[in-house]
Amino acid sequence: MKHLNDMKKVLMLLVMLCISLFAPAQETAEPSYNARFAKEVISAYINSKHYTNVSVEIYSSSSHPTDFWGLPEYPYVKIKIYDSDNKKIYSKKLKRSKLYIFDTGKNIQIGQANMTTEAILKKTDYGWTLDFDEKGDL
Secondary structure, eight states: OHHHHHHHHHHHHHHHHHHHHHSOOOOOOOEEOSOEEEEEEEEEEETTEEEEEEEEEEEEOOSSOBOTTSOBOOOEEEEEEEOTTSOEEEEEEEETEEEEEOTTSSEEEEEETTSOEEEEEEEOSSOEEEEEOTTOBO
């Protein structure tokens, strides 16, 4: 009986080890504040319209931004998108949104605390791609 219990413990240990080794790893990210960057994007879907060869500028506010009068404001992300002729396609301040840059640097997301994702930038073998929907229907 004692050997049976020991074997059960060893078997459970092996099962847990296998699960931890073969379970898919998920990326995590904390919000990034005071970040500013630009990316050249080869393919972009912006509010259901397709664009190619655009540039994206993203700016995230501080963790406790203030308005012109010094009053507290919610964190926000500003996004500007330009076409290949440097003509502005889209510009907006996404209120209550935060910027998330994942560990590998290949995924960048803009979203809200309620898990609404407004933009996803992904790095592929060919370059960066963008999916953007200001309503968060991604």
